[in-house]
Amino acid sequence: MNLLHDSLLELIRRTSTEIPDDVHRAILASLENERKGTIAASAMKIIDQNIALAKTKSQPICQDTGSIIFYVECPVGFDQMTFTEAARAAVKQATAKGYLRQNSVDSLTGRNDGTNLGPGSPTLHFHQHASDAVSVKLILKGGGCENVGAQYSLPHTGLNANRDLDGCRKAILDAVVQAQGKGCGPGILGVCIGGDRATGYEHSKVQLLRLLDDRNPHPDLARLEQDIVETSNQLGIGPMGFGGKTTLLGCKIGVLNRLPASYFVSVSYMCWAYRRHGVTLRADGTIAGWLY
Amino acid sequence: MIKLTTPISESTIRSLKVGDEVLLTGTVFTGRDAVHKYLHDGGQLPPEVNLREGVLYHCGPVVIKDDQGRWKCVAAGPTTSIREEPYQWQVIRDLGLRGVIGKGGMGDKTLKACQEHGCVYLHAVGGAAQVLAECIRKVSGVYLMEEFGAPEAIWEFQVEDFPAVVTIDSHGGSLHRQIFAQSQAELAKHL
Numbered sequence: 430m431n432l433l434h435d436s437l438l439e440l441i442r443r444t445s446t447e448i449p450d451d452v453h454r455a456i457l458a459s460l461e462n463e464r465k466g467t468i469a470a471s472a473m474k475i476i477d478q479n480i481a482l483a484k485t486k487s488q489p490i491c492q493d494t495g496s497i498i499f500y501v502e503c504p505v506g507f508d509q510m511t512f513t514e515a516a517r518a519a520v521k522q523a524t525a526k527g528y529l530r531q532n533s534v535d536s537l538t539g540r541n542d543g544t545n546l547g548p549g550s551p552t553l554h555f556h557q558h559a560s561d562a563v564s565v566k567l568i569l570k571g572g573g574c575e576n577v578g579a580q581y582s583l584p585h586t587g588l589n590a591n592r593d594l595d596g597c598r599k600a601i602l603d604a605v606v607q608a609q610g611k612g613c614g615p616g617i618l619g620v621c622i623g624g625d626r627a628t629g630y631e632h633s634k635v636q637l638l639r640l641l642d643d644r645n646p647h648p649d650l651a652r653l654e655q656d657i658v659e660t661s662n663q664l665g666i667g668p669m670g671f672g673g674k675t676t677l678l679g680c681k682i683g684v685l686n687r688l689p690a691s692y693f694v695s696v697s698y699m700c701w702a703y704r705r706h707g708v709t710l711r712a713d714g715t716i717a718g719w720l721y
Numbered sequence: 722m723i724k725l726t727t728p729i730s731e732s733t734i735r736s737l738k739v740g741d742e743v744l745l746t747g748t749v750f751t752g753r754d755a756v757h758k759y760l761h762d763g764g765q766l767p768p769e770v771n772l773r774e775g776v777l778y779h780c781g782p783v784v785i786k787d788d789q790g791r792w793k794c795v796a797a798g799p800t801t802s803i804r805e806e807p808y809q810w811q812v813i814r815d816l817g818l819r820g821v822i823g824k825g826g827m828g829d830k831t832l833k834a835c836q837e838h839g840c841v842y843l844h845a846v847g848g849a850a851q852v853l854a855e856c857i858r859k860v861s862g863v864y865l866m867e868e869f870g871a872p873e874a875i876w877e878f879q880v881e882d883f884p885a886v887v888t889i890d891s892h893g894g895s896l897h898r899q900i901f902a903q904s905q906a907e908l909a910k911h912l
């Protein structure tokens with residue numbers, strides 16, 4: 430229990446203070462790509478300095494340390510209750526240590542008890558798999574970018590978007606234009622085509638667990654992901670909506686079955702402060718390795 | 722880069738235009754949701770909070786006390802400004818602000834107040850909590866802490882070379898409006 434608690438605390442610390450390598454590489458590439466002397470280049474430079482500073486000082490990259498979402502893959506017979514308890518204790522301690530801001534508010538009373546514990550905080554998703562390994566991934570998702578997420582029900586008259594991949598493309602690009610300047614871009618999109626209103630958003634967030642430079646195994650989706658990034662980066666929105674070449678750093682699209690009556694496209698927007706890490710755990714709860 | 726030092730004169734503010742990058746030095750007061758609502762409802766500021774020709778920062782900082790009991794700001798990125806849109810015009814007018822720092826831009830009422838009273842909106846880089854906290858050299862006061870709690874209180878900061886971009890100027894220019902229109906027109910070509 431104690432070893433597991435320490436491992437989860439370290440996972441939270443690292444997630445809040447260190448950007449994953451794949452995201453950092455994408456940020457550095459876009460800093461190179463912005464025209465020198467523009468405000469877009471200045472913004473990317475400040476972002477890069479901020480990433481370095483947060484790491485050296487072991488302090489949160491952004492003060493909004495976001496919704497705390499754990500994804501756990503575990504073998505049959507894994508004790509989820511003990512794990513949940515350890516995760517809650519680690520969240521509480523990470524908050525006391527300042528790795529997480531006091532960020533969870535009672536929706537009815539407005540009260541913030543300063544622990545980050547409460548209904549829905551943290552959120553844990555467990556999945557059993559046919560292996561003895563335990564892996565834990567963590568996303569900290571900020572409020573500003575969550576606010577610009579969007580869900581479209583197709584067909585959509587205003588966008589002239591039908592129930593096909595071209596309709597999905599129109600919906601996703603509309604979300605990009607509407608989000609400009611608000612979600613601390615450059616952003617990364619997690620998208621789900623299909624599902625219902627709840628599972629669609631849920632699955633769109635799962636896409637954010639993918640590596641930025643992976644390739645979707647489905648060729649049509651791989652093409653759409655690439656097209657969304659390229660097209661978005663031609664719109665001139667740029668970092669922070671200042672104008673420039675980097676509007677998106679990535680787009681990851683997943684699919685769920687839908688009902689004949691529904692066709693949802695759910696878009697989760699992640700800000701540049703893309704806080705995501707993961708560990709594999711040994712049987713005693715210690716960290717065996719890092720995933721990103 | 723244009724260097725600005727508080728208090729800022731009207732003529733200096735009028736010389737700024739959309740897209741200018743500035744480095745701000747001097748005194749900055751924070752104020753977010755609770756403060757705007759309070760002022761809108763007729764609340765009075767303590768006399769120490771002098772914002773005439775000054776700068777207001779939309780920010781809920783993380784401030785701690787160090788070993789010697791001095792305040793130290795450890796994270797200070799901007800918060801989303803548009804929530805203050807219903808109140809900002811009045812605050813600019815009544816307090817005589819020359820600058821408002823935030824993120825995400827503001828709307829037409831604020832734009833008009835900037836034009837009428839000589840004020841600009843300064844966009845800081847959202848999420849850059851550490852870089853911006855480094856620019857805060859001293860926490861020189863805190864006001865209305867009892868009433869509003871730490872993130873919503875009015876903090877008085879001495880800043881040095883705090884980086885921001887003018888995205889709403891005092892001549893009716895708005896980078897937000899401009900980029901939105903351009904990006905929509907551009908998108909139409911790709912559909």
Ligand code: SF4
Nearest residue numbers: 491571573613700848
């Ligand atoms: S959108 Fe992201 S970077 Fe911006 S303030 Fe929120 S958490 Fe921070």
